[in-house]
Amino acid sequence: MSGAARSGPATGRLAGPAPALVVFDCDGVLVDSEPISLAVTLDMLAEAGLPMTPREGYDQLLGRSLTTIATWAEEEHGVTLTQDHLSAMRSRLIARFREELRPVPGVAEAVGALPWPVCVASSSQPDRIRLSLELAGLLPLFEPHIFSASMVSRGKPAPDLFLHAAAQMGAPAEACVVIEDSPAGIAAARAAGMRVIGFTGGAHAGPANLAEAVANSAPDAIISAMADLPACLGTGG
Template structure:
């Protein structure tokens, strides 16, 4: 049984769209790289079919939906273009640093991104020291989101009870994964891509509205 929020012992943060405002950049790069192949996709397609999923899953979906054979080096080209833009454009979501500084429970990252991408994202955003080695990716489990594997793996590694774990997400697959893991979940909607939370799922669009019961007193 999921425990009250006040009993939370671990907060799992998704990375893209939660800790860093990366989703608009990612969408723009994917759209541009596919356009080079003569394929037009829309931001709505990216939001509905790509958000919260690993790149191999996204690529499989594109191949199936558009009956297109992606070049063998497509993933590498996409990642190179993405990281180049991250270097100059990526920022942490506004206000997240203050929440991380005051968070009472343990914290970690669990993301569908590749290990290289999440490491670079956290480094650019200045958040790498906050999480240290407590960063987990879909490459470490058999099934990515919306399966619960990644969140359960993270909780196990952090020695936390899933029923006392809160997940902060921005995507429907992430929400479904958290619920399947028996964890509480909130949707952060303050990223530039403006995600819409599934019906019945709590949300907030400003880190000032993060549950105060999980934070130490503000000395400022």
């Protein structure tokens, strides 16, 4: 989706009215999971016959559900990811999360400072989202308002997940603001008719060339630290 109709993304306060709902992606926004997830995914793809470099992985896979990745591997490369592959990946990922997963710095304070309803809308499976939030100490901030791509027919970059989250939360799409770190997620938010803030402060920002990738996706605003989120949304926190 082209950003030609919009001016360049702001780095300060998000333009427009206060949101009725703030929708957070999980991986790379709430929890610093992307380097772990990518390493496990690349191992699985290599075992299935599709080796990729980390940069290729970030360019092609960031923000996409495992189902979407499996479809992409089949359609674009003729590589089939079996249920054994997917089960092994989930097991490895959970084991590494339990050892290594941390929250994005400052995110609990930033979310706690927001006066509006919040929810999570992630490409991951529901049990993985909840585990990630629990391990990072963030689950009480969002439970039970957690939505997964498994609840809709199409994952990001389609708008389905964000529209589902807004409907479940009783918020008009145009009154929602999404916090996203991936081009696929930003495209999904824009396709849903929502404003979107690009976040470039995750641990994967450097290896993924995230600042450029997010800017090229034309979000409405960009922040590089979660501490800046309340002010970007128009509250002093």
